[in-house]
Amino acid sequence: QSALTQPASVSGSPGQSITISCTGTSSDVGSYNLVSWYQQHPGKAPKLMIYEVSKRPSGVSNRFSGSKSGNTASLTISGLQAEDEADYYCCSYAGSSTSVFGGGTKLTVL
């Protein structure tokens, strides 16, 4: 069970859109529509932002959206705001009742 692959960092200016990728294998991301995304501010616990690839929990801004193609899932944040600056982690079901996380991506709002 290897960690999902995310870019170490991405950046964007306020108002712009950015996309964070999350690449797995045919044993996890590619086989299940069970990818979730978490936002983590420094010193805080992760917060669920997207589940089941593209669904948003109540209270999460519609500026956050998710998608998947093959073995790669993506999180897109549109209309970047300063408060979006955080670390983002993807997570996927990996079979046999196990979960696997990505290595995390640091988003910088310029």
Place this chain on the structure above:
Amino acid sequence: QLQLQESGPGLVKPSETLSLTCTVSGGSISSSSYYWGWIRQPPGKGLEWIGSIYYSGSTYYNPSLKSRVTISVDTSKNQFSLKLSSVTAADTAVYYCARLMITIFGVVIINNWFDPWGQGTLVTVSS
């Protein structure tokens, strides 16, 4: 509103056993729709799923940690616990507990999303 709170020693000696408890408030740990999980995050690094438990005591563990991990549940106290044996400095991390949404297909448990999370507790392994 469901809340989770981790508790336990913040310092553990190498080769000893790390023990943490997660107390669930605002809801019952005996819900049929959820498992309860432990996730850790070494300083400056990413998240790692450790394992999950159902109120019945059914458990699933990360294969890389399975030989050292035991997760248990106490429904009377609305708590679940983590024990990690033979710890080394590599086990130094912030440990989180979280509720895990699941789907059950026959006898197969499908892990979905983690929400909510506890605030996390830092455990340092050092002599």
